[in-house]
Amino acid sequence: MDTSDRLILGELANRCRISFSKIAEKYEVSLNTIKNRIEALVEMGVISNFVVELPLEKLNASFAIIILDIKTDTSKDQLISLGRNSFIMALGLGYELQGFAIVVYRTNAELVEAIDFLQSSNLVTQARAMPLIAPPSTVDTTSIKGIDTLKKIDWKILKSLQWNGRKPLGEIASDVGVSVPTVRKRLAYMRKHNLIHETIQVNPAASEHDLVVMLLVRSPAAAHEYYKLDGRFREQWPENYWIFYRSANNMELMVTFVVESSKKVASLRSEMTKVLEDSEIINQVIVPEWLFFPDFRDEMIDTHVE
Structure with missing residues (x-):
């Protein structure tokens, strides 16, 4: 993917039913250029699906990322079996025996149910929940x-x-x-x-040249500069930054990047501690693929x- 692809994905993420002609007009390119790029993103699997769903905020629902420690030799097919729980929206199998689950839930009991389901699996050795707050601009x-x-x-x-x-x-x-x-x-x-x-359901790592990197960062800025961080990250990493979320429980951020190789991860980690003063990177997950599942909203x- 290149910068143009990421801009197109951003438009579709905000409204997947937007006309391609409007995107073409906004970026002053031909309609065929937009069509061809979107078709290529679908063919690669970067766009997994175009989705019209019930908004979580209208259901008084929230979501969380569950960082998973996964047993050795866990396969993609085995991981798919974890998607049976109606509160698990997505799963990712990362490198270094780590992965993640995205859980959508209305009550703490539903979150606990999803965590218990994951931990009861013989594939997961440990699960750490991080309830999240979306960036302000995405909540209406x-x-x-x-x-x-x-x-x-x-x-x-x-x-x-x-x-x-x-x-x-x-x-x-x-x-x-x-x-x-x-x-x-x-x-x-x-x-x-x-x-x-x-x-849209997006799997940037489906591109042959891209990986998704999720950095878990502890920083005072999570509380004091929350509304400024999205713009700061976009300015610092225009080619790689994807999105960030703040933990609902403490001063932690989950910052997501799309990178061309694992070599870029080390420089991102170093740069992050300079961009956010007094910050500490406490975990990372490099995800080569995301898997999406129906959740309770489909039910x-x-x-x-x-």
């Missing part, structure tokens, strides 16, 4: 409309989009049994009131459609 709770305002037709539209968030309006209308204008109107309603989250959609 301005609308007072709740999930309870969704109509039966809305749930059917969400069901139609479950495995292809960019499905054309005509196909959605055919699935649901209504007109295209009706689908367009209901999607506009859900979008206006932040009742859907249009994004909610299925329940409302039945």
Whole structure:
């Protein structure tokens, strides 16, 4: 991937159903250029799926990263078996016998259930939970409309989009049994009131030349400069920085980078301690692949459609 690919991924992550022509216009390139790049990202597996999902904040839900110590010789197929839990959204098998799970949950009991499920596996020797707070710019709770305002037709539209968030309006209308204008109107309603989250499932490490590096950093800046960090990281590492999250429990950050080789990791670690004064890197996970799974939100959609 290059900088242009990352910019395109950013646009799709904010709204996966955005028209390709709008992206082309914004970056002053041809429509075919955008189409070809996105098709290549899908073919490589960098874009795993286009997703229209229920926003966690509308469900009073949160998410956490679980750092896993994994037994020797754990295979990808074995790791997939851990995705059976309805609160586990994604898994990654890292180098050095480490991996991670992304857990979405509404209550502490659900988080504990997911952790217990992972620890009960004969694949995981230790699991450390890090409940996370998303960067401020990604959270929007301005609308007072709740999930309870969704109509039966809305749930059917969400069901139609479950495995292809960019499905054309005509196909959605055919699935649901209504007109295209009706689908367009209901999607506009859900979008206006932040009742859907249009994004992509991204696996940057699927590129032949990229790895995902997750650095767990302890720093006073996690509390005092939280709102400034995203911009600072983007300025410092425009080619490599991806996203960061803050721990909900203490002064820790999970900062994610996309790098071309493991050699870059050492320089990132050194630079991080200079960018954030009095910081300490307490863990790292280098992830060659991410795996995504249905979670409890998919079950909610299925329940409302039945």
